Amino acid sequence: MTNERLAVTNAGAAASGAAPATKSLWKKFALFLSTIGPGLFLVGYNIGTGSITTMASAGASHGMILSWAVLLSCVFTYFLIVYFGRYTLITGESALQAFRKHFGRHVALFVLVVLVFTEMVSSIGVMAIITDVVHEWSKPLTADGEGISTILLAILFGGMLVFLLINNRYGFIEKLLALFVALMGISFLMTATMVIPDASVVIAGLVPSIPDTANAGLIVAGMIGTTMGGVLYVARSITVKEKQWKASDLKLEKRDAFISSFLMFFLSLSIMAAAAGTLHPQGLHVENAIDMIQLLEPLAGRFAISIFVVGIVCAGLSSLFPHYMLVPLLLADYRNKPMDLSSTGSKAIVVFYAALGLVVPIFGGRPVLVMIITQVFALLITPIILILMTILQNRKAVMGEQTATPLSTFMLVAMTLFTIFMAVIGVIGIIKAL
Template structure:
């Protein structure tokens, strides 16, 4: 298996339209002042990826198998239910955003454009056809190509639309914008910060990581390669997320224009950045959405196989039906004209709630001598994980506060 393929898979999983929407909204509303959130989240993501990966290198067990055997079966079932609920919301938001972006983009070619429902059906069909093949290698290589397109699009866009360097540097200093968190669209900083953490520090990312490490056949002898792969994924997450935020900060924020619907990324950016930059950004958004849709629709069957320690045979009828039903959720936003930005932000904020438990589980497992032996987590690793646990509690509280204010207004 190529050196960075598991990391690329995680990158495609992590950087979806949830990241694009959240980072673009942060840049459009607060400039680069929340860049510190991205940096801390990516550092924490590296530590978590590495910790979960190391556990599998030593024990040969995936996360859900370990939860079931060494903690309690109910913990594994809880993660399956919670993660499935989270990705179901993500599937709706992802496809809604892709469809709306493609609709606005098509207006430049066809008068009146192609309706979002047709775009949603097209992309759902593409993802499902690739899934129908049933082989993990097909998913991974398809993701590698799509992620490369996405990364190139956003990085190129960064150099076209980058804000002042001083703004980016000052954004690395932790601070919360002094703006009331009272707007019903989730624009307030507390909910947005929680969403940014949720879309980066996603519990499903670490659960799936253990499956990928086991499937790659890595053992403790591959610890250095596993660490390099985790570092690659975390660095690219930061680069792409920062590039998306910079594009919005260098245009929409400077112009004093907010961001409420995905289509605004096209209609508002064009007069500020030009047609070429907008096209590049749109390609990146579509690639991000498709890349994250693959693991989103596969989440439930993969988790079930993981929990039962069963082969990931995706050609079985029960799994094909599961994936089809989850995929069809992508039609909800175009059919009912829901607000995909709202759906995505709430969905990503919900992910933060799972993070404290995800951290607590790996701290417990990684320090058990009967499981890890001489490879038990070192004090430095434990300190880092405890810091992430405290960070997750703070952001969870911020997310709860933001959601409460938003729903009460």
């Protein structure tokens, strides 16, 4: 009897010990998520339907030979978000506030207006692609074979996002973004592993080259633009400030930057591989959003394409959250005031951006071309933002003893010249496409 009691006691102690251990593990995981919040914001914003369509278009048209553009842009993005975050950690100023303070209201206002405009166009394209893809995928599920109405889908998705944004705090949005990013990553990884091309093809694609084909320059510029858009770095400085990180948190900021940049590279390459392994060998191209469903399904199967659709929806929603939040965030930051999504003005902006999602479902259009061109326009403002930040990083009156090193300055200049070069290629591509 004594041995039985001892066994029961030991089992109870083990169970009670397991519960706190499990709780401790969840607390550590929650703490980890809270420390990479700004990075998840960037990943959610960056890997949206714009990235998906651009990467899918690149993979379908050129296989994996443009992998170098993804790798290079993600490496550059890592350094740039570190630099912008570092500036905010040291000075306590976000990029937009710094531009207004040190270069004048008109310079900051110009940057703000361009960013708001690109957000408007991008919001139209993102929702259009989500609704087109779900509409096409749902056709076998409806009695008439017509699929769920894109207008209805835009209202449902937009309404859900508006409700969540207006009624919840930023901390909840971060957790939701983490969920969407996780689902997106799992979906694209599973799809890519089902259809991924030979590894040697992926490795060969890391050698820089631009194919001598129509729209190749536009696609490359779109790939760079979707990863290196100037809005990312402005948003980065704002989210770092929102976290109230200090100069002592530089190591944490670098870790956050690495995680976000790695996820951008991993997800982008998975999307490209899914298209390269199926569409490219068949000589098929992605011209419209629904092409990804119509062309992939016969080659990859209904199960694989359903997983891919889940990834697209998660990518779109994780992108629209920051899209709808970004303008109130930018305006509040420009005025040096805290963002309040419950204010009448912020609510009106969020509803307006959600309403933009109805443009293509109602009036029609080619969302893939719109998204690629939007990525190029996003790249046009990037050199200006980088030049302004390079100047600030080298002003001792601003940075004190923490001015940029000669190596950091060289890298900032090199990346600025690279974005200018890619912007020129993108503009030439837009002219040819139109």
